[in-house]
Amino acid sequence: MSDEIKHECGLAYIRLRKPFSYYLQKYGTVMYGLNKLYLLMEKQHNRGQDGAGVAAVKLNVEPGYPFLHRIRSNAPQPIADIFFKIGEEVKELEKYQPDILKHPGLMKGHLPFLGELLLGHLRYGTQGKNNVEFCHPFFKRDLVPGKNLALAGNFNLVNTEELFALVNIEPGVFQKQSDLAAMMEVIHHFLSKEDEKNPNTANIANVLKKAVPLFDGGFTVGGLIGNGSSFVMRDAHGIRPAYYYINDEVIVAASERASIRTAFNVGENEVLExxxxxxxxxxxxxxxxxxxxxxxxxxxxxSFERIYFSRGSDEKIYRERIALGDHLSKAVLESVDYSLRNTIFSYIPNTAEVAFYGLIKGMENYLNQIKIQRILSWGNDFTEDKLQEMINRKIRQEKIAIKDVKLRTFITEDSSRNEMVQHVYDITYGTVKRNEDTLVVIDDSIVRGTTLKESIIRMLARLQPKKIIVVSSAPQIRYPDCYGIDMSKLGDFIAFKAAIALLKEKGMEDILETVYKRIKELQHDNLLHTENVVRQVYKPFTTEEISNKIAQLITPPEVNVPVEVIYQTIEDLHECCPTNTGDWYFTGNYPTAGGNKVVNNAFLNYYEGKNVRGY
Incomplete structure (x- = not known):
């Protein structure tokens, strides 16, 4: 994704089912659980780089000794920072007792994070800030073990104010900025009530059945309880991903199937959704x-899990991304007028590489059909050179753009900073025949279009191609997300800007006033959640009209090379990714009522000139 957006989070949960002595004997280390947690987190580091956290619960601890521990970091490499600190604690213990790693009881007593229950989290800052106190897991401590709770998850909630009201809590400044704080209060409220009925043996299913239906959002959440119980839960629409693996040694859950497969070396069918x-x-x-x-x-x-967020090392996701690229090949062929001799294909950024392979696959299939037809049309009228030339025709592929090291500037002047932004990507010179070749570059998706305009289009234009075609493996992003992705400001979206520009060009700006008045009416009647009024902004225009306007908007004024934008269709998206049908950021069809409230609020913010989040 050329436009960086903050998105998702990653969850890693491990419950050891054997004594530490078992892992020492079988695997040669009492650190088996922590080692696996580190692997699970590193194999999901794509899901969160703003911070990380680990919580551990120890079983059967003597009264008066701590049994619940937590470490969090917002260092530049937070996972490495956390496990380095844990490693330093191990080294410190070895100074005083060199063979302590061979004594599970001593290790458990002296190493805080050597617990049977482990919960890891990777954070991208969405709701809340990036200070370390916003990193998961969050804690609720109590003198009663069964009322201690550690919670972490991949989610956003859109009804935090209502949740605080339900449990009669007036949220503080910190709590107002964290949806996990609201979820924590609600779950802890019901946990405490359940524990009072059954001290230290609370029925966790009852707790979740009372709490979870109150949450409006998409979520996968893990929880550790001080008495040794634990859970991992998923929302009713399955918006956020969750996978698990269980054998007689461990119970494992994570946000991505591939991370479990890699960490525990198990087959695809052994890891379940x-x-x-x-x-x-x-x-x-x-x-x-x-x-x-x-x-x-x-x-x-x-659906963004399949398009972009999850790692492509999952074989199903890999095949789906290939399909996304393949499904775009027909539209691209039509755009280049089937002239493959003078068309070069590339991708920006690296995360679009798999979809690029799919696009090339589609082009190769077409080219092979042409080869067969031409050869058959020759009959016996061909030479070896003629046949050789036809067989050797290939799709032209080049590594056109290279993302350079992150450029930093000590200059704060806007014009100078813009100059630096233009050079985030570098180009490979000598790859394009000037004014002859059409350049096709594929991206995962186009959110704001800022990097395209300020950097990529300018850069590609320096090669002087005949035409630049930007292909998006995702459809047009038109609406905010409120279930995990940090996309909540309508005015940021290039598709929304295009629709606004078209309304102005066609003298239809009164639609904006109509939408605004309708949303204000709903707000007055406390009915913002009942409909997505913002759909009316896009209704007058075809997808192609908006795509063409986007192409104009992302073309810098000094660039004379024609630019075209081709988007994935909603229909092809669902065909390629049949299990992930969540498409509200493309269609405005939100799975919960809170989504309608968010998109309407986002329009109010835009129309009233407020540069704030929609929720």
């Missing part, structure tokens, strides 16, 4: 159940 509205609940003896905690709703798993 946690179904929407379900939770894995583990008691203090390591027994588990997978239980439905609320009524499942229409599956609306986030």
């Amino acid at each position: 946690l179904l929407p509205a379900n939770a894995i609940i583990v008691d203090n003896d390591g027994n588990y159940v997978i239980e439905q905690i609320q009524e499942p709703k229409e599956r609306r798993a986030c």
